[in-house]
Amino acid sequence: MSEDSIYQSLRGSLGYLRLAAAAEALPAELDYAQKMKLGHSAFLGRLLEVEVAATEERRRAGLERFGRLPAPWRVEDFDFDAQPSVDRAMINELATLRFLEDATNVLFIGPPGVGKTMLAVALGRASIDAGYRTYYTTAADLVARCHRAALEGRWATTMRFFAGPRLLIIDEVGYLPLASEAAAALFQVITQRYLKGSIALTTNLGVGSWGKIFDDPMVAAAMLDRLLHKSVVFNIDGDSYRMRTHRARSERLRPRGKPDGDK
Ligand code: ADP
Ligand code: MG
Numbered sequence: 262m263s264e265d266s267i268y269q270s271l272r273g274s275l276g277y278l279r280l281a282a283a284a285e286a287l288p289a290e291l292d293y294a295q296k297m298k299l300g301h302s303a304f305l306g307r308l309l310e311v312e313v314a315a316t317e318e319r320r321r322a323g324l325e326r327f328g329r330l331p332a333p334w335r336v337e338d339f340d341f342d343a344q345p346s347v348d349r350a351m352i353n354e355l356a357t358l359r360f361l362e363d364a365t366n367v368l369f370i371g372p373p374g375v376g377k378t379m380l381a382v383a384l385g386r387a388s389i390d391a392g393y394r395t396y397y398t399t400a401a402d403l404v405a406r407c408h409r410a411a412l413e414g415r416w417a418t419t420m421r422f423f424a425g426p427r428l429l430i431i432d433e434v435g436y437l438p439l440a441s442e443a444a445a446a447l448f449q450v451i452t453q454r455y456l457k458g459s460i461a462l463t464t465n466l467g468v469g470s471w472g473k474i475f476d477d478p479m480v481a482a483a484m485l486d487r488l489l490h491k492s493v494v495f496n497i498d499g500d501s502y503r504m505r506t507h508r509a510r511s512e513r514l515r516p517r518g519k520p521d522g523d524k
Contacts (some may be wrong), residue, residue: 282315283308320392328385328395336383343505344376346498352380355493356387361427361459366492369463374501377463381430384461393427400434400447407446423450428459435466435474444475448484455487462488467496 262270268291275284286308294304336356341349354360355367367384369377381397388395398406403423410419423429429450439447454460464471471485472478 283312286311367461371497374503375497381461388428395428396426397430404443434464
């Protein structure tokens with residue numbers, strides 16, 4: 262076999278095995294190996310490395326797309342000094358992702374603007390970066406999706422979907438009251454993940470008010486029971502961070518030397 266036909270056949274084999282990155286890198290790697298007088302194993306090692314890197318990148322991009330995180334927030338971006346009611350050490354502990362190992366849930370409870378979504382998303386970011394399948398949804402989207410699934414006869418598939426991710430983020434529970442069908446969907450998602458997979462959940466309602474979101478207080482109680490059994494709960498209070506930046510901006514814009522009316 263001539264050099265050329267060996268090369269063609271090698272390239273063909275790499276293509277057949279779907280090692281596209283290695284196939285593409287082949288000519289350059291062959292030249293490099295010749296120039297540097299690499300042995301067979303060093304050459305093969307370099308070629309496979311190219312394919313491993315490409316596979317990892319594909320996997321990472323896939324997790325990223327799948328996750329649907331609404332913002333690029335990271336734990337490091339959170340201003341803990343502005344929000345003293347958030348236990349920094351506990352957030353840092355959660356960011357190690359050990360909580361995913363025993364399916365611990367994380368609840369962020371508090372009024373609008375205090376950073377609940379930011380913290381949940383930042384944990385999601387850490388989870389994706391560590392290679393865990395992670396999925397972000399609002400409670401309203403989850404419920405709408407389950408509703409569609411029920412109509413289209415895809416209930417079981419959809420339930421399996423929500424059972425799948427290692428971390429499921431359910432944002433904004435309680436902003437809208439949930440009718441009994443919606444509550445049943447949320448209840449089933451929570452129940453089937455119970456002790457199997459972590460949920461990070463944000464809500465504006467204190468645990469005591471959960472009965473208000475749902476028509477049926479028994480469903481609310483059962484849901485909370487499962488969520489809280491193994492959980493870390495953050496009760497965040499204080500001012501909205503949005504309002505705070507808004508205030509700081511208007512204070513900067515206020516002319517100097519003028520008496521400050523509301524002090
Ligand atoms: P919530 O979900 O509690 O309503 P968000 O997480 O959406 O609040 O936060 C509102 C906005 O304020 C976001 O842009 C968020 O990045 C920012 N924010 C809130 N708290 C903090 C904080 N402690 N440090 C930095 N940014 C914050
Ligand atoms: Mg929010």
